Amino acid sequence: MNMLKPTQKDAYSMILDAIDIGVYKPGDRLVESELADRFGVSRTPIREALQRLETQSLLARDGRSLIVASLDHNQLAELYVVRSELEGLAARLAARHAAPEEVRVLREMVSEDRALLGNPQALSRANRRFHKQIHLASHNRYLVQQLDLVHRSMALLATTSLAVDGRGELALQEHEAIVTAIEAGDGEAAHLALRDHISIAFQTRLKSDAASAQAAE
Known part of the structure; x- marks a missing residue:
């Protein structure tokens, strides 16, 4: 053969x-x-x-x-700006186009991911699956392609913001709000919920990086 x-x-x-x-x-x-x-x-x-x-x-x-490769501060900021806009758009489109089955999968993901709290690496992998599911639920192949490129660059981050104390629980609460907005068909609320989620993750990462830099001095 x-x-x-x-x-x-x-x-x-x-x-x-x-x-x-x-x-x-x-x-x-x-x-x-x-x-x-x-x-x-x-x-x-x-x-x-x-x-x-x-x-x-x-x-x-x-x-x-x-x-x-690794990302410097400016590259990180640029990446999060693009990610925030594209992810927000994906959530908006998902609120319009997601099938009921896709929404149920998203809700099940949030529920199941609670078992991963305390395991940042596993939660990070689950987080990527959750966001990918929203991308697919947008039903826009060109947006999915662009988000794949963005998330490919996210792999260049050596750590996950989900490792910060308390961030995992808050992230899941934010995921819950995103799914609720998508399920309600409220594109604007879904857009804002996901953008806020990305913004908080970015702030968390910046604070964590600043603390690490100070500790190294």
Whole structure:
């Protein structure tokens, strides 16, 4: 039986997923031979995938090496501005177009995610699933594509704001408000609820980063 050879897309997706789930963190060096061994592909598709990721600014040069990129303060602020606008639009459209089944899935996610409080990494993964579900519920493929790019860049953040004490519980309350607005078909309320949610997450991250910088002095 003939097996399909791994493609550039396969290698690209595997490396991207590894960055997204934290296998490789900002500053980590990516070596072709090691990646080829890890993913069981030849070095050629790995090399092409790394070039693509570098072009997308997900990888950066450190001398002759490629490392997972990190975001400075200005890049972080720019990312959150774009994320806030696009996520708010997704919530607005979801309030108009989401099927009842999609709303029920969102509500079930909020309920089930309460079991993850106290586990920031698991809650962060669940948070990504929740937001992705809202993106899909917008029923706008072009918006979903743009949000995928934004969330790809979010993988360059070494920590999650959900690790801050009390943030997990508050985030789930905010998720509940977003779902309630979507379920009511209130696009404006859904838009505002999601934008506020992103704004609070950004503020939480800024305070956490400031505290970490002060502690390091």
